Amino acid sequence: ITNANDSYSRLEDAGSSSSGEIVIDVLRKHSNSKIVVRDFAEGMTDSRMDKVVGTYGEATSGIKEDKHVRGMWGxxxxxxxxxxxxxxxxxxxxxxxxxxxxxxxxxxxxxxxxDPIRATVDLRQKYEVPQGNGTILEIIVSRTDVKMPQFNNLRNYLQRHFELRPIMSNPKRKIILRELATDGKIKQEHVLSYKAPMGEEVLNERIKISGFPASVKLKVFRSAMQLSTRGEEGDYADGGLLVISHATVISLTMLKYENDPYAGYFYGTMQCDYLHELLKNDEPVLTATRDGINWTHPFAKALKLAVEEKLEPLISAEREHAMHDEQTKLDKKLRQKINRALHELNTIASTELRDARDGESKKKIELPESGMGFFPEKLFVQTGQLAMLTLRVSANQNQNSTASIISTNAEVAVLTPQVTFKPNKNDTSILEARIKLEGRQVGSEATIVAYLGKNRAQANVQVHSKKETLIAPPTRGSSALFNDIRFDDRTDPRQRVYYDRVNSSIVIATAAPSVKIYLDDNNRLDTTVQGQVLLAELITEAVCREIAREGVEKGRYLVLEGSEADAIQNHFIRLQNRYAHLIHQYIVTKE
Incomplete structure (x- = not known):
């Protein structure tokens, strides 16, 4: 893949146009599986092939001519x-x-x-290069100690491997992974891509390296959720700093903070082109196996110290913030108040949203009043992985129906935009279909919407980095709409309060100016009467708006087609008038 990318880069540097397409075909077998990588770039003559493929130890890709290629790094x-x-x-x-x-x-x-031969039409058809130049690499995986991964695992490995990220995220490249059947037909195919986690830039600085005529451009971002580290996922980790020289990624590291849990929120790049110069001069700046930086090299040592000095304040601040959060969580009095309030808030939600039939004992699958729903309604998916949602609908008049599925965010991709229903195995009055999703960017959230005639259903999906975070928070009962009230000084201050649907939490943005002025010395909002009044108002806003939305979208409240937004606003006002004083009683305790 990197060789094909290098070839396209040389064409682009020379001003030539190219498709940028790299096709990877995989034929999985019990033994002698086959991998074919095909590009449509420069192509090679026999003399070039002899030099590039037939010899060891030469810089043949253009790195010594300062071309933007991987070359000797690989x-x-x-x-x-x-x-x-x-x-x-x-x-x-x-x-x-x-x-x-x-x-x-x-x-x-x-x-x-x-010996070279004429490029006939038959040869071009056989190797799928219909015109122009191109190169085809075919590998037979004959080694018994090498296992061929499952197709979806291979897809995940390729698009998340740190060395391939610039290629996978390059808009000038299109990398297609295809699984072939034994007859050569395509079983499935996938366009590979990579997108860095969502995050806020916290450092962007050029640092001089002491004792060397060199500098490093350090960019660091902070993710709102903890990222996987090298210790957990090796070369596929989302966290850490990519060490880049010219356009080539040569390492993924967090230096001395590799195993520090508070460093797990940070990612970014260390751009240092001086590494390129050292390698051109045959300096041992890479490890013997050429799979990373040799940190014992004098320049690498100086680079490491310079970057660690800049990371230290960020990670220390993260550690202090986490300790403060832990103290807030452990405050018994506050936790008791929140738990009491949540109980009452869920009672309000249950009163407004419950079905009159809720008291009946049923063994059958229950659908929302709208007649169609996702199961589950909230889902975490790990980046680069596939996840499944089940869509269920009443069998009445819906036999052989097809539903359309969309995502509100391209980074949570729907891989099955049209689904056909089949009877549920345990309840023939219910039809169901499976929706396949892929999370493409850590931190992304999406609403998955299904349409079937006048029926509409929604599910909320959030993309996470770590496998162990893909556990939904414990619920407070089947009818609980609200699981927690959280205070977050890193939430966007332009919105003072919002409802986190994936985690069923009300989130207060304590950095919002109109909230911040009521915080006490410990950044608490609940210790003064004024703060409690504001907290009650914010909770009222979030609770009433979410109940209104839930009631309209689940069909609990009657609404004319096309006027859903107006209906939500009208019910929001009605709910505020009905319940605001009760919520104030739960929150404003004057303690």
């Missing part, structure tokens, strides 16, 4: 092939077809270069 094409088994490199260049083989003969790796 382990080499030959290493990749023999590391998996054996293979072939074939290329169309001009009017000719060139090929070579890298085979194991009696256990010995060999390289054989074939």
């Amino acid at each position: 382990r080499g094409l030959k290493d990749s092939i023999f590391g998996l088994g054996y293979g072939y490199v074939r290329s169309f260049k001009g009017a000719n077809f060139y090929s070579c083989s890298l085979l194991l003969k009696k256990g010995i790796p060999t390289f054989d270069l074939d």
Whole structure:
């Protein structure tokens, strides 16, 4: 993949146009699985193939000419092939077809270069390069100690591997992964991509490296949720700093903070082109296996110290913030008040939203009053992974129906935009369909909406980084709408309060100017009467708006088609008038 990308980069540097397309075909078998990587870039002649594929230890990709290629940073094409088994490199260049083989003969790796032949139409059809230049790498995974991953795992590994992220996020590239059947037909295909987590820039600075004619451009972002680290997910971690020289990523690290849990919120880049200069001069700045930086090298040591000095205040502040949060959580009096308030708030929600039939004992699957619903209604998905939602609808007049599914956020992709219903195995009065989703950016949230005639259903999905965070918070009962009230000084202060639907939490933005002035010395809002009154108002706003939305969207409140927004606002005002004084009684305790 990096070789194909290098070839496209050389074309682009020369001012030539290109498709930027890289196709990866995978044929999985019990043994001798096959991987084919195809590009439509420069192509290679036999002499170029002999130099690039047939020799070791030369900088053949253009790095010494300062071209934006991976070159000597990598382990080499030959290493990749023999590391998996054996293979072939074939290329169309001009009017000719060139090929070579890298085979194991009696256990010995060999390289054989074939004579060039004419690039016929049949050859172009066979290798799927219909016109122009291009190169095809075919690897047979013959080594018994190498396991071929499942297609979805391979997809996840490729698009999340730190070295490939610039390629996967480059708008000039289109990387297509296809799974082939034994007859050559495409079973499934996926366009690979990568997007950095959602986050706020907390540092952007160029730092001089003491003792060297060099600098590093350090960019650090903070994610609102904890990211996976190298210790947890290795080369596929979302957290950490990418070390970049020119356009090439050569390492993913958090330096001495690699295992610090408070560093798990940060990610970013260390751009240091001086590493490129050192390598051109054959300095041992990479490890012996060329899979990262040799941190014992004098320049690498100085670089490490300079960056760690800038990271220290950020991570210390994160540690202090976490300790303050923990103290707030452990405040028994506040927790008791919140728990009492939540009980009463859920009683209000239950009164407004319950079905008259709720008291009946039922074994059948229950649908919302609208007649269609997602199960579950809230879902966490790990970035790069697939997740499933079940959509259920009454079987009445919906046999063989097809529903349309959309996402409000492209970073939570719906992979099945049209679904057909089938009878539920345990309840034939219910039809159901499975919706496949993919989370593409950590921190993204989306509402998944299903349409079937006049029926409409919604589910809320949030993309997380770590597997262990994909656990929904404990509910307070099947009818509980509100699970927690949280105070967050990092929430966007332009919105003083909002309802986090995925976590069923009311979130107070304590950094909002009109909230901040009522905080006490410990940044608490509940210790003064004025603060309690404001807190009650904010909770009233969030609770009444969410109940109104839930009632309208779930069909509990009657509403004319097309006037849903007006109905939500009208019910919001009605609920405020009906319940605001009760909520004030729960919150304003004058203690």
